[in-house]
Amino acid sequence: MKKTIAVLPGDGIGKEVTKGAVEVLKAVGQCFNHQFEFVYGLIGGGAIDQEGTPLPSSTKQMCGKADAVLLGAVGGPKWDSLPPHMRPEKGLLGLRKELDVYANLRPVSFYESLVDSSPLKREYIENVDFIIVRELTGGLYFGKPSERAQHNGEESVVDTLFYKRHEMKRIIKTAFDIASIRNKRVTSVDKANVLESSRMWREVAEEIAKDYPDVALEHMLVDAAAMKLIQNPKHFDVVVTENMFGDILSDEASMLTGSLGMLPSASLSLEGPSLYEPIHGSAPDIAGTDKANPIAAILSVAMMLRYSFQLEEEAKHVEQAVEQVLSAGFRTADLAKPGQSYLSTTKMIEEIIDTI
Amino acid sequence: MKKTIAVLPGDGIGKEVTKGAVEVLKAVGQCFNHQFEFVYGLIGGGAIDQEGTPLPSSTKQMCGKADAVLLGAVGGPKWDSLPPHMRPEKGLLGLRKELDVYANLRPVSFYESLVDSSPLKREYIENVDFIIVRELTGGLYFGKPSERAQHNGEESVVDTLFYKRHEMKRIIKTAFDIASIRNKRVTSVDKANVLESSRMWREVAEEIAKDYPDVALEHMLVDAAAMKLIQNPKHFDVVVTENMFGDILSDEASMLTGSLGMLPSASLSLEGPSLYEPIHGSAPDIAGTDKANPIAAILSVAMMLRYSFQLEEEAKHVEQAVEQVLSAGFRTADLAKPGQSYLSTTKMIEEIIDTI
Ligand SMILES: CC(C)[C@H](C(=O)O)[C@@H](O)C(=O)O
Numbered sequence: 147m148k149k150t151i152a153v154l155p156g157d158g159i160g161k162e163v164t165k166g167a168v169e170v171l172k173a174v175g176q177c178f179n180h181q182f183e184f185v186y187g188l189i190g191g192g193a194i195d196q197e198g199t200p201l202p203s204s205t206k207q208m209c210g211k212a213d214a215v216l217l218g219a220v221g222g223p224k225w226d227s228l229p230p231h232m233r234p235e236k237g238l239l240g241l242r243k244e245l246d247v248y249a250n251l252r253p254v255s256f257y258e259s260l261v262d263s264s265p266l267k268r269e270y271i272e273n274v275d276f277i278i279v280r281e282l283t284g285g286l287y288f289g290k291p292s293e294r295a296q297h298n299g300e301e302s303v304v305d306t307l308f309y310k311r312h313e314m315k316r317i318i319k320t321a322f323d324i325a326s327i328r329n330k331r332v333t334s335v336d337k338a339n340v341l342e343s344s345r346m347w348r349e350v351a352e353e354i355a356k357d358y359p360d361v362a363l364e365h366m367l368v369d370a371a372a373m374k375l376i377q378n379p380k381h382f383d384v385v386v387t388e389n390m391f392g393d394i395l396s397d398e399a400s401m402l403t404g405s406l407g408m409l410p411s412a413s414l415s416l417e418g419p420s421l422y423e424p425i426h427g428s429a430p431d432i433a434g435t436d437k438a439n440p441i442a443a444i445l446s447v448a449m450m451l452r453y454s455f456q457l458e459e460e461a462k463h464v465e466q467a468v469e470q471v472l473s474a475g476f477r478t479a480d481l482a483k484p485g486q487s488y489l490s491t492t493k494m495i496e497e498i499i500d501t502i
Numbered sequence: 503m504k505k506t507i508a509v510l511p512g513d514g515i516g517k518e519v520t521k522g523a524v525e526v527l528k529a530v531g532q533c534f535n536h537q538f539e540f541v542y543g544l545i546g547g548g549a550i551d552q553e554g555t556p557l558p559s560s561t562k563q564m565c566g567k568a569d570a571v572l573l574g575a576v577g578g579p580k581w582d583s584l585p586p587h588m589r590p591e592k593g594l595l596g597l598r599k600e601l602d603v604y605a606n607l608r609p610v611s612f613y614e615s616l617v618d619s620s621p622l623k624r625e626y627i628e629n630v631d632f633i634i635v636r637e638l639t640g641g642l643y644f645g646k647p648s649e650r651a652q653h654n655g656e657e658s659v660v661d662t663l664f665y666k667r668h669e670m671k672r673i674i675k676t677a678f679d680i681a682s683i684r685n686k687r688v689t690s691v692d693k694a695n696v697l698e699s700s701r702m703w704r705e706v707a708e709e710i711a712k713d714y715p716d717v718a719l720e721h722m723l724v725d726a727a728a729m730k731l732i733q734n735p736k737h738f739d740v741v742v743t744e745n746m747f748g749d750i751l752s753d754e755a756s757m758l759t760g761s762l763g764m765l766p767s768a769s770l771s772l773e774g775p776s777l778y779e780p781i782h783g784s785a786p787d788i789a790g791t792d793k794a795n796p797i798a799a800i801l802s803v804a805m806m807l808r809y810s811f812q813l814e815e816e817a818k819h820v821e822q823a824v825e826q827v828l829s830a831g832f833r834t835a836d837l838a839k840p841g842q843s844y845l846s847t848t849k850m851i852e853e854i855i856d857t858i
């Protein structure tokens with residue numbers, strides 16, 4: 147198989163972890179006899195510095211033509227005081243919109259060897275295995291107006307939570323499709339006791355559910371879901387929700403596995419290339435110190451193999467390599483208990499490559 | 503001291519727990535020689551059934567004239583399919599707006615005796631002690647438009663996140679005032695990398711901070727905060743945030759103490775009566791079974807004594823009674839470990855009253 151992958155390392159530790167992810171893809175290519183070609187582009191703060199915009203049109207074009215896109219992370223204090231349209235995050239949000247990657251999949255699974263790294267007691271997290279399906283190209287993130295105004299001489303501000311019916315339909319359908327090949331349970335999260343958008347979301351979910359008679363649908367309020375994720379995470383199979391709720395709940399859920407450094411994500415479109423990125427950010431505090439955990443980026447590559455290239459065996463191979471390295475006791479700084487020794491980013495990548 | 507308290511038991515377990523809270527106030531009145539008078543009103547589902555509206559004007563008037571308002575909980579499946587403006591929650595939201603109780607205080611504290619009930623490991627929650635200050639009368643909860651519309655023949659929906667500058671100012675100021683008499687740290691939570699309202703929120707927070715040179719201000723993104731609450735809850739002293747973020751984060755935080763059944767709240771206005779309610783809901787599944795935990799409602803009464811009546815000694819007395827009863831090993835169903843025996847709501851109330 148021959149595939150072209152657009153790599154956007156971005157800022158901070160994004161650079162360090164994508165390096166590992168690319169090496170892993172190369173190793174997989176060698177083992178399984180695939181040709182992966184890599185083209186590199188700018189996004190975020192680096193793109194602002196070099197091209198004066200967080201999402202250069204050359205990057206957009208490159209990504210549009212690729213078979214899949216691998217992204218590191220964007221942002222950092224250096225660009226924090228720029229005007230809104232010039233911030234690194236605008237590059238990421240713009241790319242998501244450009245590629246129309248409406249379905250952000252964030253799997254949360256349990257690693258026996260990491261049970262000590264989790265703030266939660268073993269009995270709560272043992273065998274946790276669910277996936278958050280987050281709407282990624284609508285809601286408060288993109289609604290207009292999003293601006294200041296004057297009201298009777300006083301400054302005020304508005305952001306807009308906006309959805310069209312087809313945007314709800316496609317993401318909820320994606321969740322049901324995933325549930326069909328998992329444990330056949332969808333938890334749709336909303337705030338239907340307050341928001342009109344949530345009431346429509348509930349209607350659409352009920353509608354889609356009719357086409358999946360063997361998948362059970364339940365509705366849960368977002369505040370209750372934020373609790374349930376801690377109180378009984380095993381309750382969940384597939385969680386589907388709108389953009390902002392998904393942002394908050396998936397970061398919360400990442401704590402179940404002990405570190406944000408473990409969680410990959412895939413952002414799928416209906417057609418065209420999909421986007422793969424670790425869910426962690428650019429971590430300016432540890433950037434450049436070779437301390438980042440490359441596993442989330444590496445597991446994102448496993449998702450790429452699975453979802454973009456239908457290479458299930460190869461995907462599993464990468465995931466198993468990660469598990470083996472963890473079971474062998476290797477840790478990065480974020481996963482180590484106080485006093486426990488740990489590997490640098492570079493060494494952790496080497497261990498995983500060797501295992502592959 | 504003579505005070506009139508408007509009691510709105512509401513629906514489901516709201517009725518059962520406010521009964522306990524009223525008994526506690528009576529007991530405190532006897533011990534400390536205060537006269538508490540109680541007037542009762544309808545709200546939520548019960549008000550819909552009897553008066554055809556979730557917030558009868560008689561209830562509004564009664565609350566407006568009282569020295570403080572005690573609320574149970576509203577809602578239940580019976581009223582779930584009513585049109586939005588006729589839902590029980592509209593009663594609660596309407597009352598918050600009517601009383602202008604913009605500052606919702608949700609303290610989260612550690613109970614040594616409940617460490618087994620928490621999903622988190624002891625070392626993470628030991629001595630946790632922070633307070634969430636949630637804006638309660640603005641944002642997505644009240645912004646207009648909140649409605650369906652047609653866009654090129656397709657149904658769409660909009661909700662509006664709207665704030666005026668003075669609304670941000672007063673809530674952030676409240677947080678700083680509270681921090682001044684606590685550990686002098688404010689964490690302001692927003693999503694400034696995406697929302698314009700959050701960028702304005704950050705500006706206002708910086709502005710207010712200037713008047714409190716001895717209080718440290720930090721900004722945290724809401725997704726990061728959802729993580730940090732689990733990863734290192736001891737990090738926090740005072741957390742201040744807008745309405746929807748506060749709803750989600752405070753329910754999440756409730757899991758640190760093991761049960762939503764433990765958490766009280768106070769909703770303060772600049773002038774006029776304040777509103778006290780447990781943060782849990784009406785729990786239709788256990789309503790009528792005498793299984794509810796009355797402690798959140800009872801601790802809400804302690805907050806009333808403290809914030810509305812400036813009766814600090816009396817407030818502490820109630821809080822200590824709760825602690826004693828828990829230390830003595832008494833539990834309600836939500837707090838009991840599997841196999842552990844527990845008290846009914848009625849018996850738990852009796853134990854607490856006896857201790858007072
Ligand atoms: C960087 C930020 C804009 C982004 C988001 O909120 O979507 C991030 O938190 C994420 O979850 O991918």
Ligand SMILES: CC(C)[C@H](C(=O)O)[C@@H](O)C(=O)O
Binds near residue numbers: 594
């Ligand atoms: C019942 C509901 C409208 C309410 C809210 O969202 O404010 C509740 O969840 C709360 O937190 O008090």
